[in-house]
Amino acid sequence: MWKLAIEKYQNLLFEKMKAQISEWFDLNNTDVIKNEDVYSFLHSLKGTAGTIQLGGLYHLASKLLDQLELKSQEQWEKCELREFLFELVSLSYQYEHFKETDLKIAEPSDTELPVVQMVCEDISMLILMKEALEENGWMVMTSSDPEKALSLYYDLQPDCLVIDIDFTEIDGFQILENIQQHNHKQFVPKVILSTENNRLTRIKAYEMGADDFIGKPVNLEEFGVRIKRQLQRKQIFDESVLIDELTKVYNRRFLFDLLERYLKELERSNSVFSIALLDLDYFKNINDSYGHLTGDKVLEAFADFLKKNLRGSDIIFRYGGEEFVILLPRTNCQEAIDVINRILDQFRSMEFDEQGKTFHLSFSAGVYMVDNPAEASQDILKMADHALYEAKGKGRSRVQGANVSDQPANNILHVSVIDDDAIIRTLLVRVLQTIDTEKVELNIKSFENGEKFFESERLTEKGKHFLILDGVMPVMDGIEVLDKVKNSPQSSGVHVLMLTGRKSEYDIARALKLGADDYVTKPFSITELQARIQRLIKRMF
Template sequence: MTTRKYKELVEQRTRQTLQKWSEQPDVEEKEIYRFLHNLKGTAGTVGLHLVEEYAGSTLLYFSDESYKNWTEAEWGDYLYPLLGLFDEQLMNGAIPVPGLQAAMLSDGKKQYEILLIDDDVELVAFLRESLEKQSYFVSIALSAERGLKIFYETKPDMILLDILLPDQSGIDVLKQIIGKAKKERIPIIIVSGEHSKDVQMYAYSLGVMDYIPKPVDIDLFLVLIKNRFELKLEWQKSIIVDELTGAFNRKYFNQTMKQLISDFRRTERTFSLALMDLDYFKHVNDSYGHLVGDEVLQTFSELVLKSIRVEDTFCRYGGEEFALFMPNTDAASAMLVIERIQQQFSLKEFWAKNERFNVSFSAGITEVTESHLNADKLIDEADQALYASKHAGRNQTTLYDEHLPAGKLESVLNVIIVDDDPLIRRIVTHQFQAWEPESIAKVKVSSYSNGPQFLQTDWYAPEEKFIILLDGIMPELDGVEVLERIRGSYPEVNILVIMLTGRNDQRDIIHALQMGADDYVIKPFHLPELLTRIERLAHRFLF
């Protein structure tokens, strides 16, 4: 559906609403408020910016908590001018909203992720907007607890940390993360209104890279961030070993793959590639803590390094996923090696919170052939075999076979829109139906017009993942109340919630984030920006 068609639908709905109201004796004020609230968000999203601006300014004259009745003579002075604005914008033509695929394209440059831990919501909103204009992706935490959770789950590229936080001191947070941050080469920058020389010296002594005083000079701030990322890039170029596990890193993996393929072209010297992924590793982190998770990763790496030959190359491919190159080894022989390591590792006992537990891993193996001399193809084959192992019950190894189903069998991502504005639901649903994110086999899209309708359905499935776009203001049940029920009834690990709000009231944003929202988007939003943000968040859900 074209953008112009959406605009015409908005106009049609507006005219129908005003026509219906003109036939009534009066209209309740909160109904007028809700109409303008929805119109502001929808008009801005489809490109009716004059209508958006007028609806936003008119909204200030009404309240969503008032039961006052307005006659046509009263409300007409405020609302009928909208009709002329539609005529003006539609006559002038429309600027198409970029499509979904355009929003997902990348210029090949890395989009750095910044974790911002600060409870000053006004500053947080300003910094996020400023940083994202520079193409950074910003995650927000309004408390130390939330910041620590995001840090361990997402491994950001940089951390901006305030000293004064509501639940514990930023210095205490710094002490908890500085060791891991140093190992992962994650720079930490303090941004604080605490100007004490002693505090600054102590923060520097713990290992922070910079200490920026509030109020922030945004121009200097942005130049500093750019400078620090350039420095980080130089660090990364010079490092080939993952310090946590002792395995080689992803950069060295790429170098090794290139070298082995080149060698095969010259000598036909075969090699096998195994991808290994620890089973239910997120459960280990959630149940026993990330320090215990690090211990599991280190133990696994130590076992593999002791079990392989000098000519083999063991790499940390990403997170809890590892790769092993075995030169002069066919796939069947490689399988014997992996299964032996599998058996030994599953017998390892770990101790945490007064209980013992075991961890297993799944693996997939492929072998280089004359017809498959492409690195991406080899990785994809090993990946398919790995996820066949996962699908078959985990703790096993699968050899790649051309008859294996392509893609990740388990990777189902649900996108749910809960919004009382039917046009918003229609637009967003239409866009997501064409979405094909990397590493996700299937995207299921559904929408609901209100909170009770959504909550009463059998929407949740334990083996699937969910991104919920939740309108903040809805009839019957407020969006934050729906959020509270989601967080109280379902495991957070499977569900990301993005609040859609037409309000700039920082108290609403604070409340939503405190109740467990992962992000917020202010209406009107631009679809390409929303979809890019959704895709970034979806990467947390790779199976």
């Protein structure tokens, strides 16, 4: 009951915070806000957050108050205040839409990033720690439910695990114990957080397998340094082995070593080679339906199948999770596609028998031929990854070859964010500003509804257009906006990403039929959305 009461007051505080931020950013009669109003707002947040156990919000409000005291201004321009309060905006959105992480293994090109899993009941602190770690370029996955933490750990295969043991209704050490029991002898550094920073608690943590112990309140700068140290330990360990423990094929570490050798051979003898990136279709359903032990058996069986059915010269690597890479020496793109199609047909007919039930599986694959010795290993995998994404987009269980095209320089892309929520508009504009689009220049504008978008005559601006469009808006529904855009004279140069909270497959299908290029269901992961936007923009050019 106490936990439910606290959650009620926490939600009320975030609703109050969002209302105030939205009011400031959606002002129509003035563009200035008094500094004393900002100070009063932050001071109130700090006091209330500390009382109702929102450590992350308390920490952030304290930091902003300290920064405010260094400023001597009497009033704020709206755009300036939006930048100053961006961390609060981000925290507000993520808290409101927080849910247990639906694991979506990121782009294979991103799996080179270290992955950190965090388990913490204080969602506001969880969000702040996640953002602090992601500033280092790491991928961070989170959960506030200890019962789901083990399943996420299996799916994620993190490089470091952070557990805050201060849970209201359970012994937080039980999470660590469960993880240790299902660790398959893999080395994953584990960091424990707790307010109980005493000798007995620390000893217990280390006895149960912790690699580090951090007392709360957490200093985010020190926290990042200590996590970095654990990731370095993990990297040193991984680099000392070349064989994947589960599947007994080569690991990703040896893949990059071998790619460098083949690139040198290509430079010397002009002998092209191809890379195939394979991903088991709907593999997560196997883990969910039969358990992770069955999932491990499937991965072992798939690796064994590849070893028996590929050519003797082909080399197999486990790239991560259910992803495998095949290096095909002296093989052009079409020859590689033919080889992978052959084993796909064979694998589809392979029957698995588990718990009295039988099932079949397939895989999707992207193939890329390497004929330029100047290419970087990461870029090679990215090209195969792009082809794999196309294969998935076309229905899975297929092989797709990569198409290489030169990107013209100095392209201008007009990006329009259309969403009635000021918080989401602010987040999306900031996300777009941080995207690396190489030679594409982004012209970014935001609109609070479809009518204002069309009144601005935005589509008449010369060049390609990319719309990030909310599917549900009060003034003009997102489907109506999309329909009008696609019936405009400029429709051929417009690409659309829909943001939708709709659960109906019919509504999503309708959006795609009308011409949307992709959709993301709210609440969305900012990291995932950024990767998806970047990928869509690259495909446009």
